[in-house]
Amino acid sequence: MWRFEFLKLAYEYHCFAEDETLPSPTTGSFAARGAFNWKNNQQNVKQESKNHSDFSFQTQARPPISSSSSMFQSSNTSIQTTQEQACNNNYFQAQELPKQEYGSVQTLSSELTTKTLQSNAPANGGFHQQAQTLSRKSDDGFNWRKYGQKQVKGSENPRSYYKCTYPNCPTKKKVERSLDGQITEIVYKGNHNHPKPQNPRKSSSNSHAIHALNPTNTNEIPDQTYANHGNSQMDSIGTPEHSSISIGDDDFEQSSQRSKSGGGEEFDEDEPNAKRWKNEADHNEGISAPGNRTVREPRVVVQTTSDIDILDDGYRWRKYGQKVVKGNPNPR
DNA sequence: CCCATTTGACCCCCT
DNA sequence: CAGGGGGTCAAATGG
Numbered sequence: 001m002w003r004f005e006f007l008k009l010a011y012e013y014h015c016f017a018e019d020e021t022l023p024s025p026t027t028g029s030f031a032a033r034g035a036f037n038w039k040n041n042q043q044n045v046k047q048e049s050k051n052h053s054d055f056s057f058q059t060q061a062r063p064p065i066s067s068s069s070s071m072f073q074s075s076n077t078s079i080q081t082t083q084e085q086a087c088n089n090n091y092f093q094a095q096e097l098p099k100q101e102y103g104s105v106q107t108l109s110s111e112l113t114t115k116t117l118q119s120n121a122p123a124n125g126g127f128h129q130q131a132q133t134l135s136r137k138s139d140d141g142f143n144w145r146k147y148g149q150k151q152v153k154g155s156e157n158p159r160s161y162y163k164c165t166y167p168n169c170p171t172k173k174k175v176e177r178s179l180d181g182q183i184t185e186i187v188y189k190g191n192h193n194h195p196k197p198q199n200p201r202k203s204s205s206n207s208h209a210i211h212a213l214n215p216t217n218t219n220e221i222p223d224q225t226y227a228n229h230g231n232s233q234m235d236s237i238g239t240p241e242h243s244s245i246s247i248g249d250d251d252f253e254q255s256s257q258r259s260k261s262g263g264g265e266e267f268d269e270d271e272p273n274a275k276r277w278k279n280e281a282d283h284n285e286g287i288s289a290p291g292n293r294t295v296r297e298p299r300v301v302v303q304t305t306s307d308i309d310i311l312d313d314g315y316r317w318r319k320y321g322q323k324v325v326k327g328n329p330n331p332r
Numbered sequence: 333c334c335c336a337t338t339t340g341a342c343c344c345c346c347t
Numbered sequence: 348c349a350g351g352g353g354g355t356c357a358a359a360t361g362g
Binding site: 338 | 350351352358359362
Protein backbone atom coordinates (compact mmCIF):
# COMPACT_ATOMS: atom_id res chain seq x y z
CA MET A 1 0.00 0.00 0.00
CA TRP A 2 1.58 3.17 -1.12
CA ARG A 3 0.57 6.66 -0.75
CA PHE A 4 2.15 9.27 -2.84
CA GLU A 5 2.28 12.66 -1.56
CA PHE A 6 3.30 15.62 -3.57
CA LEU A 7 4.70 18.40 -1.57
CA LYS A 8 4.79 21.47 -3.56
CA LEU A 9 6.44 24.35 -1.94
CA ALA A 10 3.48 25.78 -0.22
CA TYR A 11 0.77 23.34 -0.87
CA GLU A 12 0.56 19.70 -0.46
CA TYR A 13 -1.14 17.52 -2.94
CA HIS A 14 -2.00 14.01 -2.27
CA CYS A 15 -2.22 11.19 -4.59
CA PHE A 16 -2.82 7.85 -3.10
CA ALA A 17 -1.62 4.64 -4.41
CA GLU A 18 -1.80 1.26 -2.99
CA ASP A 19 0.53 -1.41 -3.92
CA GLU A 20 1.07 -4.51 -1.98
CA THR A 21 3.87 -5.59 -4.14
CA LEU A 22 6.37 -3.02 -3.32
CA PRO A 23 9.37 -4.47 -1.72
CA SER A 24 9.58 -2.12 1.12
CA PRO A 25 8.93 1.37 2.13
CA THR A 26 11.25 3.65 0.46
CA THR A 27 12.44 7.10 0.63
CA GLY A 28 13.94 8.58 -2.35
CA SER A 29 14.89 11.42 -4.46
CA PHE A 30 15.41 12.19 -8.02
CA ALA A 31 18.21 13.66 -9.89
CA ALA A 32 18.59 14.03 -13.56
CA ARG A 33 21.75 13.44 -15.34
CA GLY A 34 23.48 14.66 -18.33
CA ALA A 35 25.51 12.58 -20.60
CA PHE A 36 27.51 9.76 -19.34
CA ASN A 37 29.76 7.13 -20.60
CA TRP A 38 28.76 3.64 -20.14
CA LYS A 39 31.19 0.88 -20.13
CA ASN A 40 29.88 -2.55 -20.27
CA ASN A 41 31.33 -4.77 -17.71
CA GLN A 42 32.05 -7.56 -20.06
CA GLN A 43 32.21 -6.05 -23.46
CA ASN A 44 33.79 -2.76 -22.64
CA VAL A 45 31.32 -1.11 -24.85
CA LYS A 46 31.48 2.57 -24.52
CA GLN A 47 28.12 3.99 -24.90
CA GLU A 48 26.99 7.48 -24.61
CA SER A 49 23.60 8.69 -23.92
CA LYS A 50 22.81 12.24 -23.63
CA ASN A 51 20.50 12.08 -20.85
CA HIS A 52 20.20 10.22 -17.82
CA SER A 53 18.17 10.29 -14.77
CA ASP A 54 18.68 9.00 -11.37
CA PHE A 55 16.38 7.95 -8.76
CA SER A 56 17.57 7.24 -5.37
CA PHE A 57 15.63 6.21 -2.44
CA GLN A 58 16.22 4.98 0.95
CA THR A 59 14.34 2.06 2.05
CA GLN A 60 13.55 0.20 5.09
CA ALA A 61 12.18 -3.18 5.61
CA ARG A 62 8.53 -3.57 5.72
CA PRO A 63 7.42 -5.64 8.63
CA PRO A 64 5.78 -8.84 7.66
CA ILE A 65 2.38 -7.65 8.58
CA SER A 66 2.36 -4.13 9.66
CA SER A 67 3.48 -1.81 7.04
CA SER A 68 5.56 1.15 7.63
CA SER A 69 5.85 4.26 5.65
CA SER A 70 7.98 5.56 2.96
CA MET A 71 8.30 8.53 0.89
CA PHE A 72 10.48 9.78 -1.78
CA GLN A 73 11.12 13.22 -2.85
CA SER A 74 11.85 14.40 -6.24
CA SER A 75 14.97 16.34 -6.24
CA ASN A 76 14.65 19.21 -8.53
CA THR A 77 18.24 19.03 -9.27
CA SER A 78 18.56 19.22 -12.95
CA ILE A 79 15.57 17.78 -14.54
CA GLN A 80 14.60 20.32 -17.04
CA THR A 81 12.06 18.72 -19.18
CA THR A 82 8.40 18.87 -19.46
CA GLN A 83 7.72 19.18 -15.83
CA GLU A 84 5.55 16.26 -15.89
CA GLN A 85 4.81 14.48 -12.78
CA ALA A 86 2.39 11.73 -12.70
CA CYS A 87 1.13 9.85 -9.83
CA ASN A 88 -1.10 7.29 -11.22
CA ASN A 89 -1.53 3.66 -11.54
CA ASN A 90 1.56 2.78 -13.37
CA TYR A 91 3.50 5.67 -14.55
CA PHE A 92 5.47 8.38 -13.02
CA GLN A 93 7.45 11.17 -14.37
CA ALA A 94 9.31 13.59 -12.31
CA GLN A 95 9.61 17.10 -13.27
CA GLU A 96 12.71 19.02 -13.75
CA LEU A 97 13.37 22.20 -12.05
CA PRO A 98 16.14 24.69 -12.07
CA LYS A 99 18.98 23.74 -9.91
CA GLN A 100 18.85 26.89 -7.93
CA GLU A 101 15.75 25.65 -6.37
CA TYR A 102 17.33 22.49 -5.41
CA GLY A 103 19.15 23.99 -2.56
CA SER A 104 16.02 24.88 -0.81
CA VAL A 105 14.71 21.46 -1.15
CA GLN A 106 17.88 20.05 0.12
CA THR A 107 17.72 22.25 3.08
CA LEU A 108 14.22 21.24 3.59
CA SER A 109 15.07 17.67 4.16
CA SER A 110 18.73 17.68 4.72
CA GLU A 111 18.36 16.35 8.16
CA LEU A 112 16.56 13.35 7.04
CA THR A 113 19.17 10.78 6.76
CA THR A 114 19.66 7.18 6.21
CA LYS A 115 20.46 6.65 9.80
CA THR A 116 16.99 7.56 10.67
CA LEU A 117 15.84 4.85 8.45
CA GLN A 118 18.13 2.39 9.93
CA SER A 119 17.12 3.19 13.39
CA ASN A 120 13.58 2.50 12.51
CA ALA A 121 14.17 -0.49 10.41
CA PRO A 122 12.83 -3.64 11.89
CA ALA A 123 15.45 -6.14 12.69
CA ASN A 124 13.59 -9.25 12.02
CA GLY A 125 14.83 -12.06 9.95
CA GLY A 126 12.01 -11.85 7.53
CA PHE A 127 13.17 -8.61 6.33
CA HIS A 128 16.65 -9.77 5.93
CA GLN A 129 15.58 -12.20 3.36
CA GLN A 130 13.58 -9.59 1.68
CA ALA A 131 16.51 -7.33 1.51
CA GLN A 132 18.56 -10.03 -0.01
CA THR A 133 16.16 -10.56 -2.78
CA LEU A 134 15.57 -6.97 -3.41
CA SER A 135 18.58 -6.35 -5.51
CA ARG A 136 19.91 -9.69 -6.46
CA LYS A 137 16.66 -10.93 -7.66
CA SER A 138 15.14 -8.30 -9.77
CA ASP A 139 12.09 -7.77 -7.74
CA ASP A 140 11.63 -4.67 -9.74
CA GLY A 141 11.21 -6.69 -12.85
CA PHE A 142 14.60 -6.04 -14.28
CA ASN A 143 17.66 -8.17 -14.21
CA TRP A 144 20.66 -6.82 -12.42
CA ARG A 145 24.21 -7.90 -12.29
CA LYS A 146 26.41 -6.97 -9.47
CA TYR A 147 29.67 -5.58 -10.66
CA GLY A 148 31.18 -4.21 -7.55
CA GLN A 149 30.97 -3.72 -3.88
CA LYS A 150 32.71 -1.25 -1.76
CA GLN A 151 32.87 0.05 1.71
CA VAL A 152 32.02 3.67 1.60
CA LYS A 153 33.64 5.98 3.99
CA GLY A 154 31.35 7.49 6.49
CA SER A 155 29.06 4.55 6.42
CA GLU A 156 29.66 1.18 7.82
CA ASN A 157 27.29 -0.29 5.35
CA PRO A 158 28.76 -1.85 2.25
CA ARG A 159 27.60 -0.48 -1.04
CA SER A 160 26.90 -2.78 -3.90
CA TYR A 161 26.87 -1.74 -7.51
CA TYR A 162 24.50 -3.29 -9.96
CA LYS A 163 23.88 -2.77 -13.59
CA CYS A 164 21.01 -3.83 -15.72
CA THR A 165 21.85 -6.95 -17.61
CA TYR A 166 19.88 -5.96 -20.64
CA PRO A 167 22.26 -5.34 -23.54
CA ASN A 168 23.32 -1.74 -23.75
CA CYS A 169 21.00 -0.69 -21.02
CA PRO A 170 22.77 2.01 -19.06
CA THR A 171 20.78 1.65 -15.92
CA LYS A 172 22.66 1.08 -12.75
CA LYS A 173 21.83 1.06 -9.17
CA LYS A 174 23.66 1.26 -5.92
CA VAL A 175 22.41 -0.60 -2.95
CA GLU A 176 23.55 0.05 0.52
CA ARG A 177 22.83 -2.48 3.15
CA SER A 178 23.21 -2.33 6.82
CA LEU A 179 25.17 -4.97 8.58
CA ASP A 180 22.13 -7.03 9.22
CA GLY A 181 21.25 -7.05 5.59
CA GLN A 182 18.68 -4.35 5.60
CA ILE A 183 18.73 -2.11 2.65
CA THR A 184 19.31 1.38 3.78
CA GLU A 185 19.57 3.15 0.48
CA ILE A 186 19.16 2.50 -3.16
CA VAL A 187 20.24 4.88 -5.83
CA TYR A 188 19.14 4.31 -9.36
CA LYS A 189 20.96 5.77 -12.25
CA GLY A 190 19.71 5.99 -15.74
CA ASN A 191 16.65 4.93 -17.56
CA HIS A 192 16.01 1.55 -18.91
CA ASN A 193 16.05 1.69 -22.66
CA HIS A 194 14.04 -1.44 -22.91
CA PRO A 195 10.82 -2.78 -21.62
CA LYS A 196 10.76 -4.79 -18.54
CA PRO A 197 11.70 -8.36 -19.22
CA GLN A 198 8.71 -10.55 -19.48
CA ASN A 199 10.34 -13.24 -17.49
CA PRO A 200 12.86 -11.77 -15.18
CA ARG A 201 15.46 -14.35 -14.83
CA LYS A 202 15.84 -14.36 -11.17
CA SER A 203 12.68 -12.84 -10.12
CA SER A 204 10.37 -15.43 -8.83
CA SER A 205 8.04 -14.50 -6.11
CA ASN A 206 8.69 -10.87 -6.36
CA SER A 207 8.21 -10.82 -10.05
CA HIS A 208 4.96 -12.53 -9.65
CA ALA A 209 3.93 -9.90 -7.31
CA ILE A 210 4.95 -7.34 -9.79
CA HIS A 211 3.10 -8.89 -12.63
CA ALA A 212 0.17 -9.25 -10.39
CA LEU A 213 -0.14 -5.55 -10.50
CA ASN A 214 -3.13 -4.83 -12.49
CA PRO A 215 -2.66 -2.04 -14.95
CA THR A 216 -6.05 -0.91 -14.01
CA ASN A 217 -5.07 -0.57 -10.47
CA THR A 218 -5.08 3.10 -9.94
CA ASN A 219 -3.21 2.81 -6.76
CA GLU A 220 -0.07 1.44 -8.14
CA ILE A 221 3.27 2.91 -7.43
CA PRO A 222 4.84 5.30 -9.85
CA ASP A 223 6.47 3.57 -12.64
CA GLN A 224 9.50 4.16 -14.66
CA THR A 225 9.33 3.76 -18.32
CA TYR A 226 12.26 3.01 -20.40
CA ALA A 227 13.71 5.86 -22.21
CA ASN A 228 12.38 5.16 -25.62
CA HIS A 229 8.86 4.98 -24.46
CA GLY A 230 8.73 7.60 -21.91
CA ASN A 231 5.22 8.64 -22.59
CA SER A 232 3.75 5.31 -23.00
CA GLN A 233 1.83 3.59 -20.38
CA MET A 234 3.87 0.60 -20.92
CA ASP A 235 3.72 -2.36 -18.77
CA SER A 236 4.74 -1.18 -15.50
CA ILE A 237 5.77 -2.48 -12.24
CA GLY A 238 5.42 -0.97 -8.91
CA THR A 239 8.91 -0.53 -7.83
CA PRO A 240 10.81 2.49 -6.85
CA GLU A 241 13.10 1.92 -9.68
CA HIS A 242 10.37 2.57 -12.05
CA SER A 243 9.92 5.77 -10.37
CA SER A 244 13.14 6.90 -11.72
CA ILE A 245 12.44 9.91 -13.68
CA SER A 246 11.51 9.36 -17.19
CA ILE A 247 12.57 12.78 -18.04
CA GLY A 248 13.86 11.58 -21.27
CA ASP A 249 10.45 10.78 -22.46
CA ASP A 250 11.54 9.97 -25.91
CA ASP A 251 15.18 9.44 -25.83
CA PHE A 252 18.34 10.40 -24.23
CA GLU A 253 19.25 13.03 -26.72
CA GLN A 254 16.27 15.15 -26.17
CA SER A 255 16.56 14.96 -22.51
CA SER A 256 20.09 16.07 -22.62
CA GLN A 257 19.25 19.13 -24.53
CA ARG A 258 16.56 20.00 -22.18
CA SER A 259 18.83 19.61 -19.30
CA LYS A 260 21.36 21.93 -20.68
CA SER A 261 19.05 24.54 -21.96
CA GLY A 262 17.06 24.63 -18.83
CA GLY A 263 19.74 26.31 -16.86
CA GLY A 264 20.09 23.40 -14.60
CA GLU A 265 23.13 21.49 -13.81
CA GLU A 266 25.11 21.09 -16.90
CA PHE A 267 26.82 17.89 -17.57
CA ASP A 268 29.64 17.65 -19.89
CA GLU A 269 29.04 14.72 -22.08
CA ASP A 270 32.65 13.88 -22.00
CA GLU A 271 32.72 13.73 -18.32
CA PRO A 272 33.04 10.29 -16.99
CA ASN A 273 30.01 9.24 -15.19
CA ALA A 274 31.68 7.96 -12.14
CA LYS A 275 32.03 11.18 -10.32
CA ARG A 276 28.87 12.44 -11.76
CA TRP A 277 27.04 9.67 -10.16
CA LYS A 278 28.79 10.46 -6.99
CA ASN A 279 27.63 13.99 -7.09
CA GLU A 280 24.19 12.95 -7.86
CA ALA A 281 24.20 10.56 -5.06
CA ASP A 282 25.29 13.30 -2.80
CA HIS A 283 22.42 15.35 -3.96
CA ASN A 284 20.11 12.55 -3.48
CA GLU A 285 21.31 11.84 -0.07
CA GLY A 286 20.94 15.39 0.80
CA ILE A 287 17.37 15.48 -0.13
CA SER A 288 16.39 12.03 0.69
CA ALA A 289 14.05 11.69 3.50
CA PRO A 290 13.43 8.67 5.55
CA GLY A 291 10.17 6.96 5.52
CA ASN A 292 10.16 6.28 9.13
CA ARG A 293 6.69 7.27 9.89
CA THR A 294 4.81 4.50 11.44
CA VAL A 295 1.76 4.99 9.41
CA ARG A 296 -0.02 2.14 7.96
CA GLU A 297 0.64 2.99 4.38
CA PRO A 298 4.06 3.64 3.05
CA ARG A 299 4.14 7.13 1.88
CA VAL A 300 5.87 8.60 -1.06
CA VAL A 301 6.51 12.26 -0.99
CA VAL A 302 7.48 14.18 -4.03
CA GLN A 303 8.65 17.64 -3.35
CA THR A 304 8.92 20.23 -5.96
CA THR A 305 9.71 23.86 -5.85
CA SER A 306 7.85 24.90 -8.85
CA ASP A 307 6.25 28.27 -8.69
CA ILE A 308 3.22 27.13 -10.45
CA ASP A 309 0.42 25.73 -8.47
CA ILE A 310 -0.58 23.19 -10.98
CA LEU A 311 1.42 20.07 -10.91
CA ASP A 312 2.34 19.22 -14.40
CA ASP A 313 1.85 15.62 -13.82
CA GLY A 314 -0.83 15.19 -16.34
CA TYR A 315 -3.49 15.45 -13.74
CA ARG A 316 -5.55 18.25 -12.54
CA TRP A 317 -5.33 19.15 -8.92
CA ARG A 318 -7.75 21.17 -6.99
CA LYS A 319 -6.61 22.89 -3.90
CA TYR A 320 -9.03 22.15 -1.16
CA GLY A 321 -7.28 23.61 1.75
CA GLN A 322 -4.34 25.45 3.10
CA LYS A 323 -2.92 25.22 6.52
CA VAL A 324 0.07 26.33 8.48
CA VAL A 325 1.80 23.27 9.69
CA LYS A 326 3.67 23.37 12.90
CA GLY A 327 7.35 23.33 12.35
CA ASN A 328 7.03 24.24 8.72
CA PRO A 329 7.21 27.87 7.73
CA ASN A 330 5.44 27.15 4.52
CA PRO A 331 1.72 26.83 4.57
CA ARG A 332 0.40 23.55 3.43
C1' DC B 333 31.27 -24.92 -19.30
C1' DC B 334 28.56 -20.93 -18.39
C1' DC B 335 27.19 -17.30 -15.67
C1' DA B 336 26.99 -14.53 -11.55
C1' DT B 337 29.44 -12.92 -7.64
C1' DT B 338 33.52 -11.56 -5.18
C1' DT B 339 37.17 -8.55 -4.43
C1' DG B 340 41.53 -6.29 -4.97
C1' DA B 341 43.35 -3.00 -8.09
C1' DC B 342 42.87 0.80 -10.85
C1' DC B 343 40.79 5.14 -12.63
C1' DC B 344 39.85 9.74 -12.06
C1' DC B 345 37.07 13.48 -10.23
C1' DC B 346 36.91 16.47 -6.41
C1' DT B 347 38.76 18.97 -2.68
C1' DC C 348 49.24 19.57 -7.61
C1' DA C 349 48.49 15.70 -4.79
C1' DG C 350 45.77 12.77 -2.01
C1' DG C 351 41.27 10.91 -0.85
C1' DG C 352 37.52 8.44 -2.06
C1' DG C 353 33.81 6.76 -4.93
C1' DG C 354 33.06 4.12 -9.02
C1' DT C 355 34.51 0.61 -12.21
C1' DC C 356 37.23 -3.13 -14.01
C1' DA C 357 38.40 -7.74 -14.44
C1' DA C 358 40.55 -11.94 -12.82
C1' DA C 359 39.39 -15.33 -9.57
C1' DT C 360 36.02 -18.00 -7.51
C1' DG C 361 31.82 -20.42 -6.84
C1' DG C 362 27.42 -22.53 -8.08
